[in-house]
Amino acid sequence: MSSAQFKQTGTRIMKLQARDIEYRCNDTLHRGYLACDEGCGEPVPGVLVVHEWWGINDYTRQRCEMLAGLGYCALGIDLYGNGYRADNPDQAGAAMNSVLADINVATERLRAGLGTLLAQPNVDPGKTAAIGYCFGGAMVLHMARVGMPLSAVVSFHGLLAPFHTPGPGEIRARVLVCHGEDDAMVSMDDVAAFQSEMDGVGADYRVIVHKGAGHGFTSKAADTNAERHGIPVGYNAAADRESWEAMQALFSSAWG
Template identity: 50%
Template sequence: MVAALLGFSTQAAVVSESVSYRVDGQEFKGYLAFDDSQTSPRPGVLVVHEWWGLNDYIRGRAEMLAELGYVALALDMYGDGKEASHPAEAGEFAKASLASLPLAERRFNAAREQLARHPLVAGSPIAAIGYCYGGGVVLHMARNGAPLAAVASFHGSLTPKTTPLPADSKTRIAVFNGAADPLVPADQVAAFQQEMETAGADYLLVNYPGALHAFTNPDADRVPAEFKMPVGYDQAADLDSWSQLQTFLQETFE
């Protein structure tokens, strides 16, 4: 199981499968994971990938959510299951996917609707989590009023893509940020806090001292040596943010 690569136990009866769906005539390839030993409806959680695309790391996170009892769908924001192997290619994919925000929203919502139709979700609430690029996506969907019980961003951009969170938003928000991340500087974090306070949001912000961008991804340590980018894995921040996410989701779905 992919989750084993991340160093977490895999005791639940998790099954996984690829799912295909279409948006504006293009095929998208997601990854669904759930515990098939449970038969009762349960909440769903969407997982939005980093700018690298829907790779084994994100599939592993979906499996870890399934082990917690959720139905998890790692969605495809690029189409055709595309994955990048070089930052230049990843940047091109990410930029193209966000060139039209209405199109990006349709891609996200198509996956959300796919998850909502799953028999084991069956009208249960849905949350979304995202990493790096995906963190910015889930925050945008919360600000845009998508029907999500909660969103959680891990080392994602905090700047609104359009308008800030409205005061009537019912979506709970969690942000796990690396305090040493040059891609999310302190003024961006402060502006996010002000946005949340102005909206009266139910939010959690955790800033990990010394943590860089991509701190949850064990493969991030390869990137600085290969591409000279300011990223890196931080095991303590990774484990703590995952633990806090579990509590956050439990409280949300109670």
Template identity: 45%
Template sequence: MYSGTISPNPTRDRYTLKRVSLIQVLVMKVLLATLIAPLASLFMAVAAQAELRTQVVEYNHGNTILEGYLAYDDEFKGPRPGVLIVHEWTGLGTYVKQRADQLAKLGYVAFAADIYGKGIRPDNPKDAATQAGIYRADRQLLRDRATTSLAVLKKNPLANPEQIAAIGYCFGGGTVLELARSGAPIAGVVSFHGNLDTPNPADAKNIQAKVLVLHGAIDPYVPPEQVAAFEKEMNAAKVDWQLISYGGGVVIALPIRRLVTTPQRVPLTTKRLIGDRLPTCCSSLKNCFLLLQRKRLP
């Protein structure tokens, strides 16, 4: 058996330490590659799968080709609440598509309807008024176009047909009210600065939906007399309804800040901007879905 001391060798010791350090670095690199790479791949796969999906949807009403816009987020799985969106008097355009995208990111499946027909997108007030006037003069045609659009949404496998609401802006606000008056089986409708008049006020008895109207109090196209007639119509038919009138406002816009995927948990946040006399309501869709929870009046 050998016994004794080992004389220190600085050159050898430095070499040994350097070699050990290199081995440790290599081991760490292998461990990192083994542990982190799969996690990174998983993250990238999830990110790639969970994204906003949009598509143009062609459908027909009689011989008329319509071109709607569907949006959903595939991060959310299975059937979910659906929202039908109806455009302003200029036809289906960027604004309504943005609203559809916002709703999709929050867990809804959103379908922006096309009332006018494929390619009919007025770009000036005169043409817009002409197109809107066609349907305001023929409310049955307006209802039929809206009903056809609703059917497209309800048939989509991502939409829960028992949780469908319809919202509309300006011309679209009046459209969703007519859809409700037709007796459409939907849970709620919201009109943003839409016309409230109808040639058939007795049809309010057909309304199954809960109704929310967001109204600009000085809107010259919806004078106080029209508001009063609407209120009388809703009360006579015992509709579950609310009307919020914004003082000093003509147009109500909806920047959706934060909503969740289930109507029962939509939070209440309201912000109002009067800089250009266009009041802004962030709680509007929230109010719509709160209405869905209330019992219908006897």
């Protein structure tokens, strides 16, 4: 699937192009989603988008298109393989745990996704970032912890516990964590432990705690999922807006 739309920005017209993209990690086929401004004549920053536990879905694609509208080239990666998308929490939990069962496999899949982004001809390899939501937030923090070549990572209502223990100076990316104060899945004690970890390794990081926001606060589908599946998630428009603005500020600071 491919789509294009035009957007006026100042004196230039952006040609936003979005399409499905396939790539491989070892023997597994992965189905991602690439959104870029094809009208830009020079390389632009590249942003990796890592999905929630549901798998790559319309929400992931929407965020890629929003990033393309900001002038970036965004790749939504597929950590599960074959574009798998869960329909309920049991399926989502099983898919997520299958990836986390061997963090080395997860790391390889993250590297493959990043390599696919860097292979795009309109991406500036010196200006890359990764953002993730919930499970995806944990994964982009893992990318930072293992020292992948990223300028910045942003976790939105992500899990914070480490799968790898970095040493001092090993986290090269600037880190932003956007956390909901009322998150029922990630406690403020978890936040404090994360801050202690980051302080201990000298990371350049920031944690924003959004008042009144729970888990999944950036997704408008969260309220429906809460009602349908009985899980403690919910959309919060203010936190969604504020966290997106904080991400943009970080990117502007990192890339000038």
